[in-house]
Amino acid sequence: MSLSGEALREEPTLNSMGVVKSVRFGRRNGSWSVLLAVGLLSVVAVSLVFARYGVAFHTPAYWFLLPLSAFLAELIPISLRHRGLNVTFTLPFVFGVAVAIGPVAALATDLTATMVGALVMAFSGHKRFSPYWTYANLVIVATAMPVAYFSLKTAEPNLWGLTGATHLGALLFLLVYAVTNFLLVTALNSSHKSAAKSEPRPSSMAMGVKTFALYAVLFMVVAALYRAHGLLAIPLTLVPVWAYRTAVAYRDRMTDYYVHTIGALADMLERTHPYTQGHVERVAWTAEEVGRRLGLPSHRARLLREAAVLHDIGKIAVDERILDKPSRLTQEEMDHVRTHAVSGAKILSPVLELQPIVAWVQHHHERPDGTGYPSGLVGDQIPLESRVIAVIDAFDAMTGGDGPGQDRPYRKRMSVSEAIVELERCSGTQFDPAVVQCFKLVVKEGGLAR
Amino acid sequence: MQDRVGVFVVILAIFTTIGLLVYVSIILPQQLEARIRASVLAFSTAIELRCPTTSGMCAEVVPLVREIGKQMGLGARALRDLEMAAGLRDVGLCSVPYSIMNDKREEDWTAEEQAIYQRHSEVSGAMLEQIPALSHLSNIVRYHHAPFSKPGNTRGQPLGRSLGPGPRIIKVATEFVWERRERGQLAALREIEAGSGIEYCPEAVVALKAVLTSTGVGKRDAVSA
Numbered sequence: 001m002s003l004s005g006e007a008l009r010e011e012p013t014l015n016s017m018g019v020v021k022s023v024r025f026g027r028r029n030g031s032w033s034v035l036l037a038v039g040l041l042s043v044v045a046v047s048l049v050f051a052r053y054g055v056a057f058h059t060p061a062y063w064f065l066l067p068l069s070a071f072l073a074e075l076i077p078i079s080l081r082h083r084g085l086n087v088t089f090t091l092p093f094v095f096g097v098a099v100a101i102g103p104v105a106a107l108a109t110d111l112t113a114t115m116v117g118a119l120v121m122a123f124s125g126h127k128r129f130s131p132y133w134t135y136a137n138l139v140i141v142a143t144a145m146p147v148a149y150f151s152l153k154t155a156e157p158n159l160w161g162l163t164g165a166t167h168l169g170a171l172l173f174l175l176v177y178a179v180t181n182f183l184l185v186t187a188l189n190s191s192h193k194s195a196a197k198s199e200p201r202p203s204s205m206a207m208g209v210k211t212f213a214l215y216a217v218l219f220m221v222v223a224a225l226y227r228a229h230g231l232l233a234i235p236l237t238l239v240p241v242w243a244y245r246t247a248v249a250y251r252d253r254m255t256d257y258y259v260h261t262i263g264a265l266a267d268m269l270e271r272t273h274p275y276t277q278g279h280v281e282r283v284a285w286t287a288e289e290v291g292r293r294l295g296l297p298s299h300r301a302r303l304l305r306e307a308a309v310l311h312d313i314g315k316i317a318v319d320e321r322i323l324d325k326p327s328r329l330t331q332e333e334m335d336h337v338r339t340h341a342v343s344g345a346k347i348l349s350p351v352l353e354l355q356p357i358v359a360w361v362q363h364h365h366e367r368p369d370g371t372g373y374p375s376g377l378v379g380d381q382i383p384l385e386s387r388v389i390a391v392i393d394a395f396d397a398m399t400g401g402d403g404p405g406q407d408r409p410y411r412k413r414m415s416v417s418e419a420i421v422e423l424e425r426c427s428g429t430q431f432d433p434a435v436v437q438c439f440k441l442v443v444k445e446g447g448l449a450r
Numbered sequence: 451m452q453d454r455v456g457v458f459v460v461i462l463a464i465f466t467t468i469g470l471l472v473y474v475s476i477i478l479p480q481q482l483e484a485r486i487r488a489s490v491l492a493f494s495t496a497i498e499l500r501c502p503t504t505s506g507m508c509a510e511v512v513p514l515v516r517e518i519g520k521q522m523g524l525g526a527r528a529l530r531d532l533e534m535a536a537g538l539r540d541v542g543l544c545s546v547p548y549s550i551m552n553d554k555r556e557e558d559w560t561a562e563e564q565a566i567y568q569r570h571s572e573v574s575g576a577m578l579e580q581i582p583a584l585s586h587l588s589n590i591v592r593y594h595h596a597p598f599s600k601p602g603n604t605r606g607q608p609l610g611r612s613l614g615p616g617p618r619i620i621k622v623a624t625e626f627v628w629e630r631r632e633r634g635q636l637a638a639l640r641e642i643e644a645g646s647g648i649e650y651c652p653e654a655v656v657a658l659k660a661v662l663t664s665t666g667v668g669k670r671d672a673v674s675a
Contacts, residue, residue, distance in 0.1 A: 243470040250478040253583065254485055260581040261489040267577060268496060268544040317499035319548040343499050350491040352484070 069093050069235050070113035075120065076242070078249050087248060089241050090114075095174055258353050265347070266309050272316045273323055283392045284308040286442065290388050293438050300356075304385045307357035311364050311389050314344030338373050341365050360385040364393065369429040387432040391439050394431070395419050416443065483530075486583060490537040497540050501551040504540065507627060512536045514661065515623045521657035522615060535590035536620050542573030542591075571595050590616035594624065598651045611651075618651035622658050625650075635662075 070093035077088040090113050098106035269276055288305035296304060315323065318340050322333045329337065345362035348354045363386040366372035368379050372390075398419040414422065420440060427436045494508040515536040519529045543551065550563050559567065575592030578584045594617045599610055611618075622642060629638035639662065646655040 240467040240470055243467065243474050246474040247470065247478060250474065250482060254482055257482070257485060257489070257581075257583045260583065261492070264489075264541075264577060264581050265492065265496070267580065268493070268541060271545045271573070271577075272500070313496070314499075316496045316544055319552070321549065346499065347492050347496045350488040350495065352488055354492075 065235060069238060070109050071116050072238060073241050074113045074116075076245055078245060078252060080248075080252050080255075089245050091177075092237060092241055094177070098174055258351075261351060262306055262309060262354075265313055269313055269316055273318075273320055275324070276312055276315065279396055280309055280312065282396050283311070283389065286392050286396075286439075287385075287388050289442050290392065290435065290438050291385065293442065294384065294388070294435065296384075300385075303357055304360070304388060306354070307360045307364075307385055308389050308392070310348060310354075310357065311344065311361050311393065312340060313347050313361070314340035314342065316347070317343040338365070341374050357385070359383055360389065362386075364389040366390070367430045368432055372430075382432075384432075384435075387435050388439075391423060391431050391435045394426075395423060395439065398422060486534065487537075490534055493541045494537050497543050500548070501540075501543055503551070504543075507540075507624070508537050510627045511620075511623050514627065514658075515619055517661040518619045518623055518654060518657045519615070521660050522619065522653055524615060528615070531587055531590070532616055532619060534584065535587045535594070535616055536623065538578060538584065538587065539574060539591045539594045539620055539624065540570065541577050542570035542575070545573045546570050568595070587616075590614070590620065593617035594620040596621070597649045599648055613651075615651075615654075618654045619657075622650050622654040626658060 070090045073089040073093060080087060090110065093113075094106050094110045097109045266280060269280070284305045287308035288301050291301040291304040292298075315337075318337055322329065322336055325333070341362050341364065345358045348361060349358050360383050363372075363375065363377060363382050366375065366377040366382040366386060367390075368382065368387075370376050370378040372382075398414045399416055420443065423431055423436050423439070427433045498505045498508065512533050515532050516529055519532045524532065546567055546569075550559065550567060554563070556567075571592055571594055574594075575588040578588040578591060593613050596609065596613055596617055598613070598618060598621075626638050626642050629641050632638075633641075639659070642650055642655055642658065646652045
């Protein structure tokens with residue numbers, strides 16, 4: 001099953017908004033050269049910023065409390081396995097410092113937390129010491145360079161009246177940091193193997209925006225506490241950070257559980273009818289691709305893939321002797337097989353996250369001319385997702401079936417071109433013409449999952 | 451003005467933090483629990499559709515298992531796990547051929563068919579092991595048909611109290627419900643009592659009797675007996 005047991009081989013670490021902290025390192029890809037170059041660049045950039053602003057921290061406690069808070073937040077990362085990301089929680093402190101004290105202090109805080117965190121992880125047997133460094137530095141450089149450049153030209157207005165020590169450079173710092181962060185996450189999320197080839201916008205954008213909104217409150221609090229009570233009050237913000245971390249962990253567990261539920265249901269189907277495995281995988285990936293090309297939003301296309309994985313789940317309730325029967329089915333047997341659409345909907349309906357796909361599964365054997373089952377829906381009454389599954393399901397049954405019942409004496413396996421001709425012949429009656437055209441395009445461009 | 455803004459931000463933060471703490475300590479655990487229960491229902495629905503003879507079993511077994519667990523003094527977490535395991539105990543039936551489950555009665559099965567059927571609890575355990583959120587239940591479902599104490603046990607499976615309370619309770623509850631469907635409550639209870647200490651855990655049998663006399667659970671068809 002493609003959706004379950006997806007081991008994370010390359011586990012990039014991101015900080016709160018998803019800043020990349022690690023990827024796999026190796027001699028072949030020249031990553032040590034990159035490390036050296038990025039390290040040098042970061043030294044230059046940080047030196048530039050320090051030269052511009054100087055090192056004028058308000059109190060020696062800074063050297064202890066803020067990096068300590070950021071460091072503690074750094075030590076409680078969460079692995080979002082299905083996104084291929086790790087998340088850490090230093091950003092409220094880094095941003096808070098940027099607002100309260102300035103970009104220099106924020107850079108130093110981030111750098112210190114990252115360094116100490118990396119060292120602790122390295123000494124505790126963590127394998128990601130070097131890569132951790134590389135990409136942390138990359139982000140710092142990307143942030144520090146424009147800050148250093150622009151801050152030379154900016155005035156120093158108060159920011160929201162919270163502190164007297166902030167300036168526009170701090171805002172710029174936050175902006176560049178967030179944008180860099182987002183770009184890295186997007187690139188990385190897109191390269192994760194679970195992402196579809198044509199996925200336009202990874203869902204990390206939504207995660208990043210929500211996180212940023214919450215952290216905006218948090219870093220204002222860091223700044224306000226600093227102004228009202230000094231540095232000693234800042235560690236209090238670890239409480240909401242911890243709460244947020246717990247919320248992210250719960251959400252991840254729910255996602256994990258959801259994915260495993262789909263995997264386990266598909267596993268049940270496979271154990272019942274072993275020949276369905278290849279079929280389900282082929283249909284699932286192709287359905288997502290066709291769905292995207294038909295303009296479905298990203299999350300809906302992903303749901304379509306999951307619906308395609310589970311579209312035949314109702315076959316658990318079908319006698320395998322009938323499904324595998326090499327000869328033509330009797331009417332009674334046909335009726336028995338046809339119950340699988342409704343059975344599938346019944347099985348999936350209790351699962352909250354699968355609610356949208358219940359109808360898609362139930363109606364994946366409907367036909368635009370109204371002769372399908374179980375409800376005899378017509379044209380647009382049939383959900384688009386069901387129409388997509390119907391086309392790909394039929395194509396795969398014609399060309400790729402592995403089961404003993406697939407290559408029946410009265411219905412030999414077809415070539416791809418023969419199956420396309422058949423789809424076109426039935427376009428408008430059995431299949432949605434727009435879906436058939438889109439599917440043909442995917443086939444033409446070699447986008448079929450095989 | 452600056453002070454007022456600062457106070458406002460801190461108050462906002464306090465409320466945000468309280469909201470966040472309530473969210474993570476009450477709402478999210480409830481949501482996770484609801485999702486897990488919904489998935490359990492999906493699995494049991496699938497099995498009941500495949501084997502219509504088991505239809506409605508879960509709805510009877512799960513509350514009974516909970517009451518027996520309470521009688522035996524299990525804590526809230528153990529009771530929750532027990533309910534989950536009771537709902538998932540038969541997912542491995544998906545690997546048993548349709549003909550065995552639906553074409554013949556159990557007493558007409560051949561030795562080979564019996565052996566295929568008996569593997570379902572092992573399959574259930576193996577399937578749950580693949581789901582991290584449920585893997586801790588795998589041994590409960592794996593041994594839910596294991597006898598409490600059987601001379602000549604050569605399969606190396608744990609017996610007696612080494613089974614843990616989960617499998618012992620589920621075995622008593624499921625076999626009581628099954629027998630009750632076939633022969634009525636009193637006959638079912640006699641059958642379970644006769645096997646106490648050999649096939650069934652004595653404490654679970656005592657707890658079952660206490661549940662049947664002290665609560666409404668299981669009284670539904672007492673008249674038929």
